Amino acid sequence: MFELTLALLFVLFILYKLLLIVPMREVAVIERLGKFRAVLQPGFHFLIPFVDRVAYRHDTREEVLDVPPQSCISKDNTQLAVDGLVYIKVMDGQLASYGIEDYRMAAVNLAQTTMRSEIGKLTLSDTFSQREKLNESIVREIDKASDPWGIKVLRYEIKNITPSHHVIHTLEKQMEAERSKRAEITLANAEKAAMINLSEGERQQAINISEGQKQKRINEAKGTAQEIAIVARAQAQGMAMVAEALATKGGTDAMNMQLKEQFIEQLGKVLNTADVSVVPTELARLEGFFEGMNQVASSVNSNKASGKGGQS
Template identity: 45%
Template sequence: MGKFNRVLNPGLAILIPILDKIQYVQSLKETAVEVPSQSAITADNVTLEMDGVLYIKVIDPYKASYGVEDAEYAISQLAQTTMRSEIGQLTLDHCLRERQSLNNNITAVLNEAAKDWGIECLRYEIRDIHPPANVLEAMHRQVSAERSKRAEILDSEGHRQSAINIAEGAKESQILASEAEKQEQINNAAGEAEAILLRAKANAEGIRQIAKAIRETPGGRDAVALQVAEKYVDAFGKLAKESNTIVVPAGLNDMGSWMATGLSIYDKLASTTNSKRIEEVAEEAAKK
């Protein structure tokens, strides 16, 4: 008779003719409602064309029937206005980057308003975002510039690393070369020291043998005197080979006096230094 009586649950129901009439039939299944494309202006004054899909479910058939004239139309309009409001608080970059957060905010606002209509908004999905052509072209240029920038940075990093590797290689090469030169000098010094030591030992041994021969061999002193005289005469023979100006002693034509001078030198040395001292000197040289 035009007055609400009860909600019929699924299954068998008994109605009285003329008195009872089914006025509204509500589906309790989840329903997808398409939100038409609309314009929205972002916080940085960019106009976007956006559309979406709203997923709703009737949870109270009475409120869905008598709380609002057309629940789907009402929730669709509310979704559009809410989306414009949320878009107006974000910049273009945030709209593109935080789409999921935008969907969650719109869903929360719709549930707050639709609870009196017996409808629950399960989720809202932004389907397409269409920036203006000039903005889209600028975005493409920005992406291209960003990729070029990254490519140049990577290329410069490659050159930098290459230069560092070359410098490190040169450094290691110089270090190894200096180490090799150092080791070579050490080896040469050790070899030279060993050679000097061997020569000193040989000279000492020679001096020792000479002293022993002079001391123990009969006629050794006379042989040494003769050798000293020969060396003395040979030295005078080489005076004019080194320079054109020479100083010669008096009595150059007296060969006997030469020989006597050489022998006197030996006799003087022999008188001040005996053969035992010569042997001691040779032993000290051998120790050094």
């Protein structure tokens, strides 16, 4: 019974060494008597017991390797602490097994050195603004160097870029100064816009006032012109009537009489308001004439009255 059990265990051991199942996510590197024989893809395979052995197993899925933080110096001599993630994939199991001792550690170290080299080409502000470009440069350099290792570097992502405390303090002051500058510029632009709007309003107000005054003068001029025209027409009509009256019989005498009356009336007003009495010679003669006429009229009236009394 014991011998049967040993025989059964030996058969199972032989089958274990003879049969190999490679999972879907892996490849198996087979050595025959210590020498590379083949890279077995996922599936069912037969091996020669005690001759063939599985030397390496590699995961063919995409792997994510954490790149530890490291100190870098930028182009403007700023100290930065940078960490990231590198994504790799095994493309050739033979090279991944024999081309490098540990491709994972080699990829991480290569990512660190490449990162320091690429950040040294950029200034501090560029490391933040050109992060995508920096990632592409690191991937290109790592992929070129890792080609003999049988792996493919798919991408690299920078997780954190942390300046030193002194740099952070300086950046905070710079940002505060920049915000103050932008605030002052905004306030100055607002004041400028307000002054422009105010001047535009005053300008428009002056234009409106001048337009109103202009229209007022135009209206007054039109009114004055109409008034002058009406007066001129009235004077013309009066002169025409005077001319017609002068053309009639006795018109000239009537005109002379009216002129004399107006002359006497105006002269009387002047004499009433004047402090010195001045009587022109012509006026004295005229007054004497009228006084003589009054005496003649009085004598005539008295004669008429006496004649009527004698007849009675």
